[in-house]
Amino acid sequence: MYSEKVMDHFTNPRNVGEIEDPDGVGEVGNPVCGDIMKIYLCIRDDVIVDVKFQTFGCGAAIASSSMATELIKGKTIEEAWAITNEAVVTALDGLPPEKVHCSLLAEEGIHKAINNYRIRNNLPPLPEEKRNDEDPTPAVDQR
């Protein structure tokens, strides 16, 4: 049901853990829905030099978290903000339709952590687009 890449990132997740004294932290999801992601950023001169995550969730949630951290590592804050869950799904060689919503966790986590960094540095937070949390099968193949 999952691609080889998903299984690879699920069984050997990259960047797992915490960062002591992070420059930005974001926690999204809740135990009711069955997935929670916590993401830690270390930022130097607007560049994400290190990132770690912890995720409670299904295979798709863990693999998306891992892939998302890989995608934003070494990127500028602006570049990281622009990474969507679709980009994470593509990088994972796709997710089953009913699992695509799990990848939203990663996108929302990144946004929350970046805004946490901005607030700490007295910058106004960027608007976080809350995407449909209700529909478990969002826009992949909608006609």
Add this chain to the structure above:
Amino acid sequence: MDNAATTPVREEVAEAMRPYFSSRFGNPSSIYRIACESRDVIESSRETVAKAIGADADEIFFTSGGTESDNWALQGVARANAKKGSHIITSAIEHHAILHTARYLEKQGFPVTYLPVDNEGRLDPGAVEDAVTDTTTLISIMTANNEIGTIQQVQKIGSIAHDHGIPFHTDAVQAAGHIPLSVHDDAIDLLSLSAHKFNGPKGMGVLYIRTGTKIDNLLFGGGQEKKRRAGTENLPGIVGLATALDIAVRDQEKESGEIRKLRDRLIAGLLETVPYSRLNGHPTERLPGNVNISFEFVEGESILLLLDQEGICASTGSACSSGSHDPSHVLLAIGLPHALAHGSLRLTLGHGNTEKDVDTVLEAVPGIVEKLRDISPLYPGKEK
């Protein structure tokens, strides 16, 4: 280790079925000799099934499986008694074949009471008594639960139903073949069972209907099954169901004793080796093969994926395995918080499972849970 989902057809059962696919393929409704043979084997199969549950042969009706039997029992009894009343009593932890049929009937104007269960999944028979009204026409309570294995006090519930003159249906899909059943002793008027849960073929079930029970047909067409269930008989399926049930009942005492031992070792081993774990369901009044344990701070689908890599098949009550947002209605009904319901693992033992299988699971699970906890933001750490 997922025998509650389905079981393999036993070799003896497949062997018994084989001639009825080709050489003895006659339609029982025809009049020539080959058709007579078909009729005879259907009737002897019916007797075998009747004997297994303490019924008479003419009270056994073959169906396409547990889902059809449940649909027929609920819709058929509700409709046949619509003039008398419309109220149905069931429980919050029934299989979806009951719950979704009940919800459909609610939309058709039949009020339904869904009785709660305690935190071990048991229904208080007194609550059934309290829920009865003048318009109650059916009580449907499962014999044993498919997720947590809890066995209900069917006999008590049945006699309450009979005291009030209300027909009592029980979904015995998980119980049949695995624990003793007697429609007579347990005051059961309708009982559903399904062949593939006791090493019989898929797509084959039975609805037992006590003589005199008012019930409408669900399927209309030909005059099969004494004009109660239309459709050409699934001859190999009927033979397979009867053979499998016969073997299951014959070996029940010995086999369930062995499986129960494996189950108890598995439960004790998991609770002992994995901290922050709890057993779901009743500690003793549970199906011989059912193990259901919640592990805190991890999610069930992740556990299943890692178990699958070790060659172990299991199931979970987590939402993420089903594509919905809510975890199992059964685990929520026994009062589990969402996070614990998402972290549940069901292992169901059956014919063919060995001590070695239990060892394999006991070796694999602690490491898998530990690995996932190391990724989890909820895990407080080993030392606590």
